[in-house]
Amino acid sequence: MGTSRDLIVMGAGPAGLAAAWRAAQRGFQVTLLERADHVGGMAASLDVAGIRVDQGSHRLDQATPEWLLADLRGLMGEDLQLRRRSSRIRVGDQWLSLPLRMDEVTRRLPPSLLARIARDSATMSLRRDHDDTYASVVRGRVGPALYETVYGPLAEKQWGVPGHGLSTMQAHRQAARLSAWKVAGRAVGRLRQKRQLSTGGYYYPRNGFGQLVEALADAAVDAGVDIKLEAEVDRVRVYEDEVEVSTQDGDVVTGGLVFSTLPLPVLARISRPAPSLTSIESAARLRYRAMLLVYIVHKGGRWSTFDSHDIPDPRTPVLRISEPINYRDNPADPDDHSVLCAEIPCSMTDEVWGLDDESLADLVDETLGLTGLPSVDRIHVESRRLGQVYPIYRLGYENDLTEVDAWARMIRRVVTLGRQGLFIFDNIHQALLMAYDAVDAIRDDGRFDRYAWTVARERFSRSGGGGH
Known part of the structure; x- marks a missing residue:
């Protein structure tokens, strides 16, 4: 069955959700398509042993503009907490505080x-x-x-x-x-002593970082957005006057404009007309680092007083160990157990990717011993695997990205944005700012102002953030 909308958003991560919400507030009819069974993408939270945990270590930067914070506070109220950072990094054989x-x-x-x-x-x-x-x-x-x-x-x-x-x-x-x-x-x-080098504050929701994207999704639905979950896009057909988006389960949505937060290589593969062979080859060379997340339930209350520990040590593949309940002040969190989240960047062809949960937990135990961190009284372990997390900025990637981005910019009625859509490793507030800028570039008649969007992207590229 076909549906016609003013705007189709592909991907329900922070950028996609914010764009859908803002566009609906302006009166546009919006459909949002997400292949997962939940919203939020990598910013979503999940439940492990009764504790809300994140997919890695997420924070909302203190540099977030006040007007954007005001919007988010309007959605979450006092649940959006200002927290003091309490992190550490392993330098040599010593732990140093961050900041x-x-x-x-x-x-x-x-x-x-x-x-x-x-x-x-x-x-x-x-x-x-x-x-x-x-x-x-x-x-x-x-x-x-x-x-x-x-x-x-x-x-x-x-x-x-x-x-x-x-x-x-x-x-x-x-x-x-x-x-x-x-x-x-x-x-x-x-030899200057007792000097702290940054304030280290951040914003974090009381109920896990996923509360932010869930609030955006709720606001989008209230504004009239039709959010379709488990709707994986398998074709984007561009015509003179509209774009037709089809999903693997047979649904077809047509619209005057598409916002894509899909990875650029994916968009290149499913778009019709297809890009040139040169663009397809360039897209195939844009690679991402995968992430393996290991959640270990610790019996006996909090495991540490720190929110995260960064581990450069090459003897272990674990990059960071975080403790989600230390990111927030939530009386609902239990006091008799806690959860650790160990992040392991890898390739999906690496041996570690195929390890079972108990083997991964043993690997984390070895990491704790190597780095002088406290042991864990483990009562449960589970893992999550994310295939595309960090864009890899290898030497020469700029040429490939320029080729693919030039193709994407020329697609009529399709706009790419967000971390995956622009092949950038940005902060959450920057993704939200770009979503706001993209919606601001939609004219009242539904046409997209490419000049305004180009100016916004250039501003973002220069400053690392967007504007409003």
Whole structure:
């Protein structure tokens, strides 16, 4: 059965939900298609042993514009909490707080490493590194000592590619963290004590990060959006006056405009007319890192006092271990057990991808022992597998992305946005801002203002965020 709408949104992640909601508020008829049986994408929450947990470590950045926060508070009220970050990172054989505290840095790191950091800081202006790879940019900004101890191992673990095989874009998207370590290096050189290098605050919903996307979905439905779950899109046909979107179960929706948050390689595969062979080949070279999430239920109350632990150590594939109940203040959370979430970036062809839950839990236990973290009194374990999480900014990816993006921009009545739709690794608030900008570019007559959207994308590219 066919349905005709003003706007079809493909994908119910944060960007898709926000765009559908905003468009419906403006009076447009909107259908949102999502292949999963729930909304939220990677930002969704789930229940493990009676505790709401996230798919990895998610926060709403404190840099979120106040007007956007006002909209979200309107949906969640006081459940949107301002929290103080309480994270740690393993540097060498020591744990350091994030945000960095200079008393910890100077007290806990070995004198030999502190001397190297201070020397790198003092000679930074004398170095003439080539800014042609992630490794060269980061070495130039924080020095060889911190690169070899923190950033090199983190890069290879997270993206599966050594730093010298990654684009400089990856370094530019880590500007805030790089600047914190750069300041740390200068402070070590000047022996400044008890200095905290950032405020480290963030917003987080009382009932898990998924509460944010669920609130967006509820608001969208209230505004008139038709959300169809378990509706995987298998064809997008573009005609002169409309776009026809069909799903695997046989439904067909036609509309005047489509917002796609699908991964660009997927959109290239299902679009008709099909892109050129060159664009198809370029799309196939845009790769993503998968993520394996291991949830371990710990008996005996909270496992730690920290919300997350980052682990550059190359001896373990675990990148981060978080404890969801520490991200929020929720009296409904139980006090007799907790849940840990271990993040393992990998390829779907890696051996770890095929391990059973108990083997994964044993791997996490080994990680705890290697890094000096407390042991877990395990009473349950379960896992989740996400196939496309981190865009891999390998050297030369820009040429392929430019080719595919140029094709996508030329598709009549189709607009790509969001993390997957633009092949970017952005924050949640940035995805929401882009959704707002996309809806703002729809004229009252339903036509899409490509000029306004291009300006918005350029602004986003320059600043790492959008505007309103």
